[in-house]
Amino acid sequence: MTANSATDDVKASLGEAGSHLKSAAAAAGEALKGAAGAASDELRLGKANVKSELADSALAGISAAESGGAAAKEQMDALMDKGRDLIDSAADLIRERPLASFGVAFAAGWIIAKLARSGSKD
Template sequence: MNQPTGSNPTAGLNPSTATDSLKTNLGEAGSHLKSAASAAGVAVKGAAGAAGDELRLGRANVKSELADSALAGLAAAESGSAAAREQMDALMDKSRDLVDSAAELIRERPLASFGVAFAAGWVIAKLARSGDK
């Protein structure tokens, strides 16, 4: 029963020995799969824990940035209010200067000022009447 090398390797083995070998190998493969599944479970739990920690940290960072944003917005609103007051004061100063200039012009040339005022009134009255039609 000598068979050439390279033919069926289990041909010379006892059938019960091949079956036992198959069972042993399958058992070992099953044991490795079980260990791999356990390791994967541990890895997933670890990843979930790390993700939860990162989520909590991220949430805290978002809250902090939103609070800082709100404070900066309030500061900008206060600055805007002060800037609006400054602009209003500047506008009021310019309007006072304009009124003073107009008063000075009226004092210097009362007849011309009356004529301009009369003409402006007449134009405004014409425009108002044409808008009624």
């Protein structure tokens, strides 16, 4: 081999290496562009899924609030019915035993009056 020939071989090899590096850089750039595009698409899809789940969560919360209001109304109606039943029961007892009822009411009033007077002396 001659010096010229060896130099030419080095130049050719370096040129080929440079060409491969240039191709590798171009391929890396394309890969990055593709990855960025895919990531952007995934991000858009993820954002849409998050919005959808948040909307579904809000709807479920509204539904729970509406159900809670209906449940509270049912409980209030049940309490009112029990109160009416208690008043009716007391009225029946007063009708059946008016003297005993008067005696109990009188005693309760007397005790309350005594407690009120002793509390005001302190």
